[in-house]
Amino acid sequence: MTGPHPHDAPPSAIEQRVATLEALLTDKGLVNAEFLDAIVRSYENDIGPRNGARVVARAWTDPEYQQRLLAEGTPAIAELGFGGPEGQHVVVVENRPSVHNVIVCTLCSCYPWALLGLPPVWYKSPPYRARMVREPRAVLREMGLELADDVEIRVWDSSAEIRYLVLPQRPAGTEDLDEEQLTALVTRDGMVGVAAL
């Protein structure tokens, strides 16, 4: 490696706290560096919205799969090889012309990691967490999604046990696309419910 690197600078206070904590937990035999590296790598490289997009594209092209997915999300996503830690259930909520779903975690940042990766900064922010349950239509409008007045908005507050995922409506004019092409249309924001596709 050449050139200056940010971590050649002396560690910040918070970096010191983190290093101290890691050393403590390592000494106690509770974590090891290689395992931590692997976790970071998997969330930076492997686990992301493309997983959820595959689930959505499968649901659009396979009506029986969609039925299973909406009835019980956790086993259905496991069919495609996706799943979270034990005890974490995924519930998939379907957008329809008359119903728009959106997910939030009002208390912290619970989110369907296995399908979307880690949440974006705005999802974790106090304004989003507080306002989405109180005034969803206004927040969605501010985020660029305008919904007609007769569209019902359902806000799903996630918890440690239940992580919600939105099944967006399939865009018009996509009848001839295959599953791979459909996967590319599905966005993270669409699966959170803050954007149309």
Place this chain on the structure above:
Amino acid sequence: MRGIEAPPRRNGELVFAAPWEGRVFAMAIALQQRLAVPWDDFRHRLIAEIERDPQRPYYESWLAALEALTADLPGDQSS
């Protein structure tokens, strides 16, 4: 401090804004698995830390929750 900075994702977002965030995240995951405790245990501490200082950067609350959990660990855990 270990860890390299990952490139932003295709949509321009960084998964972790700094290596320490990834470290803190990974420690919580690893600890929860190692201790075989429900995620809810950590989550309650996280919620309390967020409430304590709602404007604090998110992963600082996460770190505080992890420190609190660690402080409550019984005795020596080395196997």
